[in-house]
Amino acid sequence: MPVLRGAVTFSRFLVEPDKEAPADLKRSLSRALKARAFAPIDRRAEEERATGFVELENSDGTEFAAGSIFYGEYALFAWRVDTIKIPGPVLKAEVEKWAAAFEKEKGRPPSRGEKNENKSSVRQLLRNRAVPLTKVHDISWNLKTQQLQIWAASRKAVEEAMAGVETAFKVKLIPLVPAAVAQRTGIDDSALGPTAELIGMELKAEEVSHGEA
Numbered sequence: 347m348p349v350l351r352g353a354v355t356f357s358r359f360l361v362e363p364d365k366e367a368p369a370d371l372k373r374s375l376s377r378a379l380k381a382r383a384f385a386p387i388d389r390r391a392e393e394e395r396a397t398g399f400v401e402l403e404n405s406d407g408t409e410f411a412a413g414s415i416f417y418g419e420y421a422l423f424a425w426r427v428d429t430i431k432i433p434g435p436v437l438k439a440e441v442e443k444w445a446a447a448f449e450k451e452k453g454r455p456p457s458r459g460e461k462n463e464n465k466s467s468v469r470q471l472l473r474n475r476a477v478p479l480t481k482v483h484d485i486s487w488n489l490k491t492q493q494l495q496i497w498a499a500s501r502k503a504v505e506e507a508m509a510g511v512e513t514a515f516k517v518k519l520i521p522l523v524p525a526a527v528a529q530r531t532g533i534d535d536s537a538l539g540p541t542a543e544l545i546g547m548e549l550k551a552e553e554v555s556h557g558e559a
Contacts, residue, residue: 355499359508359519361492367516372489375421375515376410382514383408384426389473396478397506399514400426405482421487425496425507428478432469440468483507494519 368374384398401407401414402422415421444464448456456464484497485507496507508519 356495356497357504357508358522359494359496360522361487361494361515362518362520364516364518371515371517372416372421375415376412378514379410379415379423380408382510383410384428387428387430387478389430390470394429394431396428397510398426399510400424400482402484405480419488419490421489423485425483425485425503425510427481427483427503427506429481430473430476430478432472432476437465437469437472440472441465444468485511493522 363371379399382399384400385396387393387396399408399410400423401410402424403414405424405426407414410423415423441461441464445456445461448460448464481503483503485494486497487494494511496504496511498504498507511517512519
C-alpha cells in the first residue's frame with residue numbers, strides 16, 4: 347500500500363466534475379465504487395483480465411463502508427487488476443502429450459476436430475488451475491483540494507485506473523504536469539524552457555567579461 351507506506355511513484359491529477367456528477371461526491375463515493383467494484387475473472391469465459399475498485403487495506407473488500415474509505419479530507423481506495431494467461435508453449439505441450447497418448451491407445455493420430463476439442467478442454471483445465479496475477483494500485487483523492495493521485499509506475503496502469511475513476515464518478519482528470527498547469531493558467535509554452543542560469547549561459551558571459559579585462 348504505497349499510500350500508507352510512503353512510496354513516491356504516482357501520477358497527480360486535478361478532478362473536474364462534469365455535468366452528470368452528483369452535487370455531493372462524498373455521499374455518492376461508496377455507491378460509485380460498488381457500481382464499479384472488482385469481480386473475479388470468470389474462468390468459464392474467455393476473458394483474461396478483470397479490473398475494478400477494492401478497499402485500500404483489503405484487496406478482496408468491496409463493501410466500501412465509510413470507515414474504510416475516508417481518512418480526514420481524503421478518500422482512499424484502490425484499483426485492482428487480475429490477469430490469467432495460459433502460456434502458448436504450456437498449452438501446446440499438454441495437447442501434444444494428449445495426442446501421443448491418444449495415438450498409442452487408438453492406433454491412429456487424432457483428427458483435427460478431436461485435437462481442437464481436446465485443446466479447448468486442456469485450456470479450460472489450465473485456466474481452472476491457474477493462480478491469477480494480481481496488481482493493486484492505490485488511489486488517494488483529496489476531497490478539499492480536488493487533487494487525486496494514482497500510485498502506479500506503469501503508464502498503462504495509470505491510464506486504466508484513470509478511466510475507471512472518470513467513468514465511475516462522472517469526472518474529468520486533468521494531469522497536473524507543468525505543461526498542463528501552464529495551459530490552464532495561461533502561461534506560454536516558451537516560458538517552460540530552461541533558463542540561461544540553468545544551462546550556464548550567464549556564467550559563460552561573466553567568464554568572457556573577466557577574460558577581456
